[in-house]
Amino acid sequence: MRLLRVFFLFFHLLHTSFSLNQEGLYLLEAKRGLDDPDNALSNWNPRDATPCNWTGVFCSPPATPSSDPTVTSVNLSMKNLVGPFPAALCRLPSLVSLSLSSNYINSSLPDSSLRPCPSLSHLNLSINNLVGPLPAALASLPSLLSLDLSANNFSGPIPPSFADFPRLERLSLVNNLLNSTIPSFLSNVSTLRELNLSYNPLTPGPVPAKLAELRSLEQLWLADCNLIGEIPPQLGHLANLINFDLSSNSLSGPIPPSLTHLSSVVQIELYHNSLSGPIPSGFSKLANLRHIDASTNQLEGPLPEDFFDAPLLETVHFYDNQLTGSIPGHLSRASNLVDLKLFRNQLNGSLPADFGKSSPLIYLDLSDNLLSGEIPASICDHGVLQELLLIDNMFGGNLPESLGRCRALTRVRLTNNRLSGEVPAGMWGLPHLWLLELKGNSFSGGISPVISNAANLSNLVITDNQFSGGIPSEMGALSKLYEFSAANNRLTGPLPSSLGNLAQLGRLNLRNNSLSGELLRGIESWKKLSELNLAYNEFSGGIPQELGDLPVLNYLDLSNNVLTGEIPGQLQNLKLNQFNVSNNQLSGSLPPLFATQVYRSSFLGNPGLCADQPGLCPASQGGRRTRHEFFWLLRAIFMLAALVLLVGVAWFYWRYRNYRRSKLGTDRSKWTLTSFHKLGFSEYEILDCLDEDNVIGSGASGKVYKAVLGNGEAVAVKKLRGASNRDADDDVDRTVDDHFEAEVATLGKIRHKNIVKLWCCCTHKDCKLLVYEYMPKGSLGDLLHGSKGGLLDWPTRYKVAVDAAEGLSYLHHDCVPPIVHRDVKSNNILLDGEFGARVADFGVAKAVEAIGKGPKSMSIIAGSCGYIAPEYAYTLRVNEKSDIYSFGVVILELVTGRLPVDPEFGEKDLVKWVCGTIDQKGVEHVIDPKLDVCFMEEIKKVLKIGLLCTSSLPINRPSMRRVVKMLLEVSTNKPNKPEKRDGKLSPYYYENASDQGSIV
Known part of the structure; x- marks a missing residue:
């Protein structure tokens, strides 16, 4: 059965x-x-x-x-x-x-x-x-x-x-x-309508002229393909071409006039090349042309007079060139123009008086030119203008009253022009405006009380003008205000008490006005304030002790006022980089922290102030003589003890110095110093500072010392681990040598503001020293995850992200050959005194062309736990995409405030934890609760960039150049556009075009 x-x-x-x-x-x-x-x-x-x-x-x-x-x-x-x-x-x-x-x-x-x-x-x-x-x-x-x-x-x-x-x-x-070059034989595929070879590391080569034989071609995308040489004029015969993209290459020579024969073209992208010569006339004949971008080239000469006659023209980007002459008068007839960016050229003359009457302008950036005349009154006639950037020109006259009715405005930057008169009242209260920058003009009048309507205003910068009158109390309603800078004006009256309500305020600079009255009390809401500058005014009364309770205040200047009373002891709670109360009428004893040489220049011009030392402060009448004699006795005992101690220290130092000299090679003449910059010190000063007391860090590669030189400057000295150990095995010696050679070969030739500077290296037998610029704020990792992590507000974190991205972008795109860092992490991003970021520690960096040349090139696992890209699990191929993944983890650290690996995550790392938490609970649950909610939209955008960088597919990660542009886009509060891919808009790329507006 x-x-x-x-x-x-x-x-x-x-x-x-x-x-x-x-x-x-x-x-x-x-x-x-x-x-x-x-x-x-x-x-x-x-x-x-x-x-x-x-x-x-x-x-x-x-x-x-x-x-x-x-x-x-x-x-x-x-x-x-x-x-x-x-x-x-x-x-x-x-x-x-x-x-x-x-x-x-x-x-x-x-x-x-x-x-x-x-x-x-x-x-x-x-x-x-x-x-x-x-x-x-x-x-x-x-x-x-x-x-x-x-x-x-x-x-x-x-x-x-x-x-x-x-x-x-x-x-x-x-x-x-x-790799290889673009083959000419592709011209044999006569049926091709779309050809997209963009973003491949092809061998440098020209655009094949034979591609012009593809007469059915509608889409030609060759962006970032290492193209060199000139644009073949034959391409102008592609009568069916709709999208034409040769951006981000190394093309040179002129723009061929034949491109004006592309009768079907809608979009022409030539940005980020080395094109030169004039812009050819004839583009006005292109009946379908909507977008043209030839920014960041070396184009010269004037804009063709008929250029803006192209009937459907919407976007024109010619910024970062060498264009001269005036802007054509036909500009005012561009009936579809939405986006015009001509910044960083040498254009002169005035704008057409009726510019904007016919054009539905949204973005206008003409910064860094020589333009003059008045801003056209019709500039916002269509009511959709969002960004008006005219920085560093010679515009004069009054602002048009119509700008006060331009309710769509979000960014206005008019710094360093010759504008005058009163700001239209309505402009102070525009509801969507978050940046109003009028610095460096001759504006007069007062700040209108209607400013209370500017609910989104974050940055108000009106420094170096002739504004007068009082600060309206209505400013206390600006709940998102982060910066109010009005230095060097003629403002009068007291500070309104309502300013104490500004919980997001980070910078308040009212230096050199005629403000009076007492300093504000009741400022407990200023938890974000890092800079307070009220110098050169007429403030009176005492210094509020509440200032000492502000958690992130590090710049305080109250000098040149008529302040009285004592220095509050609570100010000792502050971690001040700049402190100045000179030239007031302060009196009494200095708090002990300030009675030191470090703060000597902070209290000048206050005759009533004294250090809390015998004979300097007025004593009470009773018992003065007794105390005086007692203090003299103590002083004599102290001086005798100090003399004995000084002799002992000198003897010990002499013995120790001789001992250390023998350890470092005894014969100093045998030390070899190789410098990469002009030095103001010798190797002997460096050797004298290698004491254990001067150790400021220690890692896998060695110890780092802080060396204070004879000229008062400080440098950081890395002594490579194992280099002085004569018994070390060959592998250790080879590792040390490789680390040293990589660091020297990489940093010795780099000159970039966001890469740590290598001053020189010193070698003697097996001892190797690397001397860097000293970074006083230490590493991002220590500041972010240490006890002071809460002091890093969002603007600082954002600045660090941009700086570090620009440093890595330089390594990947501007070095020849490109350099892969291979150990990007928060501990290898160092911060200077102004929280400027530098990428550091290049001990495992390699030139891209050297990676993969034999098994030894990748014999060391590069990277740190939590930062290593997932493809490392199945391939040892490391390229720029690996750095981008690691940098994405750094971005996630900045946004979440969490470590890349944490026991709380279980078997996950930070990337997986962020993705899983967002899926289950929402994005708000991954953002560091110490960050202020007023920056929430900006933080979310940066988070998206971090997630894009940490994509599990290397190809989906943007280049560092694009990461920089996306981060800069965040600061301009503009939506990112998806990248054009095969003639369509793709959701998994960001626009590679540089359209972030002027970075001034």
């Missing part, structure tokens, strides 16, 4: 397996080769007759009533599938479309896996982990119309067989690791 049941069970299973048609069996075979952690394919049921109701499977109707429907399309994109390419799918005889986009397909793509696929017309394998060469067999697919292999790790050249596609219309290989 048991044997009979087994037989029936076997028969049932055999019948079930034969109930699914052959196409379903092919699909199940494909599924078996993939890991499906999300059970996305859970309804692929072998008991079904056909697979036509399965997830991602689409069928055509049956040809006859007795036949089965046939599978024509398989779309398994974004299903989190892992594994090799499922070759069984190509055995589906009627398969027309196959998409495995946005998964983790991680194999190579051998030619055999793509056969036969006789009907396949659309193949999309983008955003995966495919490696190896491009399969030559792709060109043998007879029906292929669209091939998208973008955002993978394909390497090597484009195979010659790609010239043989019989029907291909769309080819996208963007963001791979392809």
Whole structure:
């Protein structure tokens, strides 16, 4: 009986397996080769007759009533599938479309896996982990119309067989690791309508002129392809071209006049090259042109008079060039112009008087030119102007009254012009304005009380003008105000008590006015205030003791007033970088902390002040003589003891110095000093400072000492660990030597404000010293995660992120060859006295061209726990994308305030914890609660950039150059645009164009 049941069970299973048609069996075979952690394919049921109701499977109707429907399309994109390419799918005889986009397909793509696929017309394998060469067999697919292999790790050249596609219309290989040059044989694919090879590390080479033979071409995207030479004028014959992108290359020479013959073109992108010469006339003939960007080149000469006559022109970016002459009068006729950025040129003359009357302007940036005349009254006639940036020009006259009605304005920057008169009253109270910068003009009048309507105002900078009158009490309603700078004006009257309500206030600079009355009490809300400058006014009364309770105040200048009374002892609670109460009428004893040489210049011009020392402060009448004699006795005893101690210290120092000299090589003449900058010290001063008392840090590579030189300056000295150990094994010696050579080779030739400066190196036998600039604030990691982590407010953290990103961008994009740091982390980002960030510790850095040249190049695991990119688990290939991942972790540290690895995360690291918490609880639960909510939108944008940098797919991580631009976009409060990809807007890239506005 048991044997009979087994037989029936076997028969049932055999019948079930034969109930699914052959196409379903092919699909199940494909599924078996993939890991499906999300059970996305859970309804692929072998008991079904056909697979036509399965997830991602689409069928055509049956040809006859007795036949089965046939599978024509398989779309398994974004299903989190892992594994090799499922070759069984190509055995589906009627398969027309196959998409495995946005998964983790991680194999190579051998030619055999793509056969036969006789009907396949659309193949999309983008955003995966495919490696190896491009399969030559792709060109043998007879029906292929669209091939998208973008955002993978394909390497090597484009195979010659790609010239043989019989029907291909769309080819996208963007963001791979392809090398060699762009092959001319692609011109043989006469059916091509879209060609996208952007963001590949191709061998430097020219744009093939033969591409002009692709007369059906509509999309040509060759951004960031290492292109050199001139733009072939033949490309002007591409009459069907809609999108033309040669940005972020090294192209030189002029813009060919033939480009004005691209009759169908909508968008021309030529930014970030080395193009020179004039802008050719004739673009006005392009009836479809909407966007042109040739910024950051070396273009010269005037803008063509007819340039703005192109009927549909919306965006014009020619900033960062050498353009001269005046802006054409035809500008006022540009009826669709939305975005005009011409900053950092040498343009002169005035703007057309009716500019803006016809143009629905949103963004206008003409900063850093020589423009003059008045700001046109019609500049905001359409009421949509959001950004008006005219910094560093010679504009004069009054501001037009119409700006007071321009309610869409968010940023106004008019610094350093010749503007005068009163600011239109309505402009003070614009509801969306968050930055109003009028510094360096001749404005007069007062601050209008309607400023209370400016609910979003964060930065009010009106320094160096002639503003007068009192500060209106209505300013206390500006709940988001972070900076109020009005130095060097003629403001009068007291400080309104309502200013004490400004909980977000970080900077208050009212220096050199005629303000009077007493300093504010009741300022407990100023928890964010880091700078208070009220010098050169007429304030009277005492210094409020509440100032000593402000947690982040580090700049306090109350000098040159008429303040009276004593210095409150509570001020000793502050960690002050700048402190000045000179030239007042203060009296009494100095608090002990301030009675030192460090603060000697902080109290000048206060005759009534005295240090709490005998004979300096007035004593009470009773017992004065007794105390006086007692203090003289104590002084004599102290001086005798000090003399004995001084002799002892001198003797000890002499013995210790001799001992240390012998340890450091005895014969100083044998030390070799190699300098990389002009030095004001010798190696002997460095050697004298290598005491254990001067150790300020210790890491895997060695100890770091603070050396105070004879000229009073400080440097940091790294003594490499193990370098003086004669018994060290060869591997340790080699590691030390490699670290030293990497640091010297990297930092010795770098000159960048955000890379720590290597002054020199000193060597003697096996002892190696590296001498750097001293960074007084220490490392970001210590400040962020130590006891003072709460002192880093969001503006400071944001500044650190931008500085560090610019340093890494320099390494990746501006060094030749590019340099990969390989150990980016918060402890390797150092901060100067103004919290400016420098990237440091290049002991494992390597030039990109050196990585991968043999097994020894990656014999040391580079990176630190929590910062290492996930691809390191399955490949030792490290490139710029690894640095970008590590920097993304640093961004997450800045946003969350958490360590990259924490026991609270369990088996997760910071990246996984952030992603999981956002999915389960929302983004607010990952943001550091110590950060102020007024910056929440900005913080969220930076968080998104961090998550983009820490994408598990290396190809999805933006370049450091793009990271810098995205971070700068955050500060301008403008939405990021998705990057144009294959003529469409893609959600997983940010716009690579430099449209962040002037960074002034």
